[in-house]
Amino acid sequence: MTAALAAGTELTLIGATRTGARRYRAVVSDVLQDRIVLDAGDPVDLPASGSCASFLHDGKLFACEIVAGGGSQLTISRPDDVDADDRRVTRRIATSLPASLRRSNLGGPVQAAYVVDLSLGGAKLLTEELEDGLGVDHEVEVRMGAIATTAWVRHVERHANPKLRYVGIEFGPMGEAARRHLLETVGSLRAGMHRWR
The missing domain is CATH 2.40.10.220 (predicted glycosyltransferase like domains)
Structure with a gap:
């Protein structure tokens, strides 16, 4: 199954930190050719760059890698089965x-x-x-x-x-x-x- 993500899509990110696995409620800021930019909201204790992670969207789990992070923003690798979608999928x-x-x-x-x-x-x-x-x-x-x-x-x-x-x-x-x-x-x-x- 292919998932479509757009700016504003909410998802659950699961990443490893120094204190163990943690879930983050994140909002997609941008979907690029090979990566996805997320706003994780809370800049405290974010996963380290280069670490493995996964995210949950529409009941499906996708494997990814943390590419970079700064402030409340995280950049993750874009799985092959994730498409960009220009339509707004969050509630208007x-x-x-x-x-x-x-x-x-x-x-x-x-x-x-x-x-x-x-x-x-x-x-x-x-x-x-x-x-x-x-x-x-x-x-x-x-x-x-x-x-x-x-x-x-x-x-x-x-x-x-x-x-x-x-x-x-x-x-x-x-x-x-x-x-x-x-x-x-x-x-x-x-x-x-x-x-x-």
Whole structure:
């Protein structure tokens, strides 16, 4: 059976530490050709680089190796039977929080937007058509409360108002502070508190 992982996928990592085997609840930050980047949340007592590990996803256990680690981030080898998937597989939460975006590296105007739904891997935004256009695989700079990150456009959809567009984005790698704000915001939204953390 082949598993598909995407940014935002939650999984259980099992690794060996100085004090014995330990389980970590980790979130996929990025899926590369030969490795997977994880946010393990707790930077204390992470498995050592070069050690063998495994992770549990959708009821299947996958063998891997710890390639590198720093802070709360771990990089593991990517098993042959794991595919990358651009679709968000984590729970989406409907909201209407304010945001802004613009095309990366173009120095264009910042466009106001609001978040239609949010997950750990990406978001669906509603915004006016950007002056310099916006298409699939374009890189954008997104600001949502205290979270500032790059993201990739995965789909663009017309709104009933011809001046507006729905834009689906996949978050790029985030710094530790931005990831923490995102996790806290998603937790707050699930608890019914609609505000950026």
